[in-house]
Amino acid sequence: xxxxxxxxxxxxxxxxxxxxxxxxxxxxxxxxxxxxxxxxxxxxxxxxxxxxxxxxxxxxxxxxxxxxxxxxxxxxxxxxxxxxxxxxxxxxxxxxxxxxxxxxxxxxxxxxxxxxxxxxxxxxxxxxxxxxxxxxxxxxxxxxxxxxxxxxxxxxxxxxxxxxxxxxxxxxxxxxxxxxxxxxxxxxxxxxxxxxxxxxxxxxxxxxxxxxxxxxxxxxxxxxxxxxxxxxxxxxxxxxxxxxxxxxxxxxxxxxxxxxxxxxxxxxxxxxxxxxxxxxxxxxxxxxxxxxxxxxxxxxxxxxxxxxxxxxxxxxxxxxxxxxxxxxxxxxxxxxxxxxxxxxxxxxxxxxxxxxxxxxxxxxxxxxxxx
Ligand code: ATP
Numbered sequence: 001x002x003x004x005x006x007x008x009x010x011x012x013x014x015x016x017x018x019x020x021x022x023x024x025x026x027x028x029x030x031x032x033x034x035x036x037x038x039x040x041x042x043x044x045x046x047x048x049x050x051x052x053x054x055x056x057x058x059x060x061x062x063x064x065x066x067x068x069x070x071x072x073x074x075x076x077x078x079x080x081x082x083x084x085x086x087x088x089x090x091x092x093x094x095x096x097x098x099x100x101x102x103x104x105x106x107x108x109x110x111x112x113x114x115x116x117x118x119x120x121x122x123x124x125x126x127x128x129x130x131x132x133x134x135x136x137x138x139x140x141x142x143x144x145x146x147x148x149x150x151x152x153x154x155x156x157x158x159x160x161x162x163x164x165x166x167x168x169x170x171x172x173x174x175x176x177x178x179x180x181x182x183x184x185x186x187x188x189x190x191x192x193x194x195x196x197x198x199x200x201x202x203x204x205x206x207x208x209x210x211x212x213x214x215x216x217x218x219x220x221x222x223x224x225x226x227x228x229x230x231x232x233x234x235x236x237x238x239x240x241x242x243x244x245x246x247x248x249x250x251x252x253x254x255x256x257x258x259x260x261x262x263x264x265x266x267x268x269x270x271x272x273x274x275x276x277x278x279x280x281x282x283x284x285x286x287x288x289x290x291x292x293x294x295x296x297x298x299x300x301x302x303x304x305x306x307x308x309x310x311x312x313x314x315x316x317x318x319x320x321x322x323x324x325x326x327x328x329x330x331x332x333x334x335x336x337x338x339x340x341x342x343x344x345x346x347x348x349x350x351x352x353x354x355x356x357x358x359x360x361x362x363x364x365x366x367x368x369x370x371x
Contacts, residue, residue: 002063002076002153002186003028004049009058011044011210018044020210022058026154031180031187033201035194037233041210042190046156049188050079062153078152082159084143086131093127096145110149117148120182137168144179154186161196173199194234198222206230228361231283231354237318239354240289240328242282246275246355255282255355259323262301265350272364275357280364283354286318289330290347291338300347307342321346 051072244257
């Protein structure tokens, strides 16, 4: 049982509050991803769990055991870093066996574990080589192997793929997900890459300035972002934002900005009523701006725009459109014919909009846009 639990955990370095009042439970066998921009405190969180950094306050548990004062090597966690730091003069076999030897495992047990891990990772044929005879991806696998042989209660990953090229990263992402399925271990994974977070995590923790902004499944974080920061951080191209206000007129509630005037759907009114007259931010995902007629159209509002920039990706086209003062990115099917400078009427899916208001810019229409 390797549930990992952080209770009111904070970490300060001098004046810097790297992690603030963190409460988080990582379930047994869960793959949890900590994601956020540089400096948000994700690495510090991981290092506190590993024991490489001491929490300034709060409690950290693995299972029922409070581990704040337990030495790193007795925490039963294995860390895989970005720079895999293999011992250059040792064979791959010895690199993987090293930690077990230091822990005085019997030779037969070491051999069994090294070969089992090598089998899982598909590197059995590399065991006699030295690290400089391996590719970057193979070296990363050896680093994983060193962690696997320990049979830890939890794996901690600190940006393990960021040194690899883009193609290999995609491949290793899938391999790590499979490894998680095979080993059924608790895994905590730090990355600044929201695509890695979305594709790998059972749940994602989005952090900013040492604080958790949202914890949820990839689906929840994408479709029900808790606040403006999460909405802008997750998704590529990012969500479009328009600053404006809400106005009640003609028996409806309208979002109005410099260029837009969009009627909210009747079922959205209750959630936003007390913000009428306030400044707020409208969010629309690029895939919710359509070029073509969509059936079941009461929820769609037509908006005239003009095409500014076209980025064809083959499988889809990203189109930057302007309403005059405001710009919006849309994801169009490659079948849609567009050219720069043309007028393009788009259909905005009002059922999938988001509205952010208040000092913490929280999402008023949470629950919208799912399904
Ligand atoms: P990155 O992706 O850049 O590694 P991160 O989200 O992992 O960022 P942390 O490394 O956890 O962020 O750092 C959080 C904050 O704590 C930052 O402001 C950082 O400068 C600060 N910090 C981290 N380690 C130390 C340290 N040893 N001494 C002083 N400040 C530190």
